Amino acid sequence: MTAIDVKAPAKNKTASHWIWPVVALALFGFLLFLPGLQGALGYSPYLLIFSYTVFYWITQASSWNIFSGFSGYLNFGFAAFSAVGVYTTALMSQNGSVPILVPMVVGGILAAALAVVLGLILFLRGLAHEIFALVTFAITIGLALLVHNVKALGGPLLMVGAVEFPEWMGGLNQSLYLLALILCALTLLIAALVQRSSLGTGLAAIRDDEPVAETMGVPTLKYKLIALAISAALAGASGALNAVMVSFIEPEPTFGMELSVFVVLMALLGGTRHWAGPLFGALLIATLSDRLTGWGMSDLAQLITGAILVLIVLRLRAGLFDRIRHRRWVVVPVAVIVLLVLWLARIVDFIDALLYAQITALIVLLLPSSLFRRKEVQRG
Amino acid sequence: MTLVQTLVTALLLGGIYALVALGFSLTWGLLRTLNFAHFGFALVCAYVTYTLSATLGWDPMLALLVTIPLGILLMMGLQWFVQKTKLDTFATLIATFGLLLMIEAAIAITYSHDLVRIPTTENPWSTMVLSFGRVTVPIVQLIALFAALVLCLGTWYLLHRTGTGLSIRAAIADRPIATAYGIDTQRLAYVVAILGGASVGVFGAVVGMTYTLSPTAGLAWVPITLAVVLLGGLGNPLGTAIAAFVLALAETLTRQYASPGLAQLVSLTILVIVLVLRPQGLFKSISEVKP
Numbered sequence: 001m002t003a004i005d006v007k008a009p010a011k012n013k014t015a016s017h018w019i020w021p022v023v024a025l026a027l028f029g030f031l032l033f034l035p036g037l038q039g040a041l042g043y044s045p046y047l048l049i050f051s052y053t054v055f056y057w058i059t060q061a062s063s064w065n066i067f068s069g070f071s072g073y074l075n076f077g078f079a080a081f082s083a084v085g086v087y088t089t090a091l092m093s094q095n096g097s098v099p100i101l102v103p104m105v106v107g108g109i110l111a112a113a114l115a116v117v118l119g120l121i122l123f124l125r126g127l128a129h130e131i132f133a134l135v136t137f138a139i140t141i142g143l144a145l146l147v148h149n150v151k152a153l154g155g156p157l158l159m160v161g162a163v164e165f166p167e168w169m170g171g172l173n174q175s176l177y178l179l180a181l182i183l184c185a186l187t188l189l190i191a192a193l194v195q196r197s198s199l200g201t202g203l204a205a206i207r208d209d210e211p212v213a214e215t216m217g218v219p220t221l222k223y224k225l226i227a228l229a230i231s232a233a234l235a236g237a238s239g240a241l242n243a244v245m246v247s248f249i250e251p252e253p254t255f256g257m258e259l260s261v262f263v264v265l266m267a268l269l270g271g272t273r274h275w276a277g278p279l280f281g282a283l284l285i286a287t288l289s290d291r292l293t294g295w296g297m298s299d300l301a302q303l304i305t306g307a308i309l310v311l312i313v314l315r316l317r318a319g320l321f322d323r324i325r326h327r328r329w330v331v332v333p334v335a336v337i338v339l340l341v342l343w344l345a346r347i348v349d350f351i352d353a354l355l356y357a358q359i360t361a362l363i364v365l366l367l368p369s370s371l372f373r374r375k376e377v378q379r380g
Numbered sequence: 381m382t383l384v385q386t387l388v389t390a391l392l393l394g395g396i397y398a399l400v401a402l403g404f405s406l407t408w409g410l411l412r413t414l415n416f417a418h419f420g421f422a423l424v425c426a427y428v429t430y431t432l433s434a435t436l437g438w439d440p441m442l443a444l445l446v447t448i449p450l451g452i453l454l455m456m457g458l459q460w461f462v463q464k465t466k467l468d469t470f471a472t473l474i475a476t477f478g479l480l481l482m483i484e485a486a487i488a489i490t491y492s493h494d495l496v497r498i499p500t501t502e503n504p505w506s507t508m509v510l511s512f513g514r515v516t517v518p519i520v521q522l523i524a525l526f527a528a529l530v531l532c533l534g535t536w537y538l539l540h541r542t543g544t545g546l547s548i549r550a551a552i553a554d555r556p557i558a559t560a561y562g563i564d565t566q567r568l569a570y571v572v573a574i575l576g577g578a579s580v581g582v583f584g585a586v587v588g589m590t591y592t593l594s595p596t597a598g599l600a601w602v603p604i605t606l607a608v609v610l611l612g613g614l615g616n617p618l619g620t621a622i623a624a625f626v627l628a629l630a631e632t633l634t635r636q637y638a639s640p641g642l643a644q645l646v647s648l649t650i651l652v653i654v655l656v657l658r659p660q661g662l663f664k665s666i667s668e669v670k671p
Contacts, residue, residue: 074470125656130414130469134606135655141603142648149641257599261477268474303485309478313471 028185035174048177050290050351055180056242057286059187060259061266061278063234066191067227068264069272070200072207076133077140079259080118081232083251084111085239087147087154090249093161100163100179103240111236112229119228123221128210137260144255158249172244179241187234191275194230203227204273265305268312271319280320284362287355323365335361385515386636387629392518394628395525398621399583400601401608402531403455403576409615409665410552410572413462414473418580419598419605420483421454425584426593427487433502433588440503440589444582451581452574459573463566480598488595497592505589524586528621531579535617544571552615603644607651611662619663 035048060082068075085107092098092106118139127135147153165175194200202223205213214220243249262285270281285305292301312319324331339357343350400422407415425447432438432446458479462472500506508519539545550558551565559565591597604627612623630650631643654662 074473121656127655130473131610131655133473134414134610135652138603138606138648138651142645142652145641145645145648149639149645261481264474299485299488302488303482306478306481306483306485309481310475313467313475313478314465 028181031181032178035170035177044349045173047350048173052173052177052180052245053290054283054286055177055184056238056245057262057266057282058279059180059184059238060235060263061270061282062184062187062191062275063231063238064263065267065272065275065278066194066231066234067203067224068231069267069278070195070203070207071224071227073128073224074130074133074264075136075260076264077136077138077260078235078263079255079257080136080140080143081111081115081235082239082242082259083140083143083147083254084114084232085236085241086243086246086249086254087158088236089163089240089243090154090158090160093163094158095161097162097164100165100175100241100244103163103243104179104183104237107240108233108237111239112233115228115232116225119225123224140255140260144251147251147255154249154251156250160243160247160249163244176241176245180238183234183238183241187238188275188279190230190234194227195275199223199226262305265309265312269308269316269320271321273319274321274325277319277321280324284320284358287351287358291351291355320362320365324361326369327365331361331364334364382514386632388515388517390629390632391625392521392525393632394621394625395521395528396583396586397604397608397628398528398532398624399524399579399586401605401612401620401624402528402535402617403579403583404605405609405612405617405620406535406572406576406579406615407455407459408469408609409613410548411459411462411569412469412472413458413467413476414469415458415476415576416473416602417454417458417476417479417483418576419601420480421451421577421580422584422587422601423487423593423595423598424454424483425451425581426588426591426597427491427496429585429588430496430498430593434496434498437502440498440505440585443588444585447585447588448578448581451579451584452577455573455577455580456570459569463569484595484598491595493595495592495594498589503589518590520586520589524582527582527586528579528624531575531582532617532621535575538571538575539615539617544568548572604647607647610651611654613663614665616663616665623662 031051034051060078064075064078067073068078085103088107088110089098089100089103092103118136122132122135148156165172165179169175169178194203202213202218202220205216205218206220206223210220246254266281266285267278268281269285270279271277285308288304289301292298292304335357338360339353342348342353342356347353348356400418404415404418407413407418428447428450429440429443432443433440458476467475498506505520506518510517510519510522537545539548547558547563548568548571550561551563551568555565587593587597607627608620608623611627612619612621627647627650630646634640634646635643
């Protein structure tokens, strides 16, 4: 488990150098202008809300991954950071209207501050592995109880007041969509930059063997704190935006297990060693859970969520992205074709098509490697 | 409420905490399985108790005859699964969490999300109390306390005064060497699973008899269990019992003299303070926590 990146054969490397960034940029541009094309494409307004949810989860899962995925410190109480953002918006909007960017920035800073304080306590005491996971879990429940009991911090129920969005973004749903999209792209960009920087290399070294990394001169405490602060700041900003979506703020769901567990699940499913892993994990889980809830089967969604967690541990330790990488010339076209055929032929609506495309891709990914021409590198 | 009554209440609550924490502590400390499904198993036992008495008209105490074997069976099944798949501690945390989510969902599908409770007509035990002057002691909780003490002391005796216990401790200390000396570590793991399963069975039945049940009720026990287990030392039955009573006392006093909402917060604050000052917990773990 030491190799972080397995080099692709040379002929593919030159091609993939520019193809994937261009695809990503094109997709980002398309998504930016999607609300403007609303009328022309004739999709339902729910698509914007659904997209918002997907961006939200990608942001949360990717920001979790910046610290926990790269360093191997499994944070089981990540909801605390986004909750800081949620409560920042809620409390700031109590006395008159506030522009959304203010609580997003303030919430991010406050979440980062909380992360540094918690990080100093936990890291200086050398809490790691499962103890770290359980203590972060306990602290988050404690924070929820604290907020519940202290009126000044929010109390048992808080309503988000008036929040202003920038004029040019259009209506509420459209503004939420655009801000979430931009924040999501920013998070992925930061995650990619962190992974490629010495910070990312240092975190990977911490993950593989912290004492050795320390001996070899990696400033482990500093790196862990920086990564935790970055990931908390992004989660806080995303939470501040999400407060508008939730609007009735209660401590238990805000600090809740669901968020903490989903984030871990998405990142582990996608794969934690690469910044793009959580993107795919979050996309799949968010689509699946949206559809199952829409079909009135939220219990079934939970059952599947649990089964996926078990499956990851048993069969997918390296994550989906590891397999996507090795089969990208098969998986990506297959998924795109299924998506376009189902959607454009109006067989099902877009979100259903997205789900079926992902399930098809998943099946391709889970096929035994002997079916594929190129020899795969077995890892994990 | 008098101070004596408060102390009695705390003692009884401590019994329940010790029951739920013992199994968790044993599987974590001795089997290296961080078992979140523990709470799911307890919930299954609680719902079984509910069904047996509310639907089939059994006396709830008789349900113990079903829930204890059921708890043992579930715990042994999990242990078999973990041994078969060779999961490490970290992986068991994630896998058993998935299992907990699945159990919760299965219960929600079977019983719906409604809160359920055994009707008092079917459950004579819920209103039965012993009275000593002005101090009242609910019978069910007294039985739970008794069971907790028996299980904790029994486990301690098994671990520290018998040959089997010596073998278990040897297997924890150094598994390859223990195996080389002819200790069957896999079979011993099932002994520990049986102890954990029995405590889950009793705990589940007590919860079914005393509390209102819902599919998410299992999670409510997670924070206090973590606090008790981490304070009491992993796999240390006496430490678990003492930590359970200390935390129950702190919670009961908070509930009595401050605000009921703060009770759980006090436990978690104690946990965080202790972990920061003494990461190894208040009592000695049976083994070091290693990656």
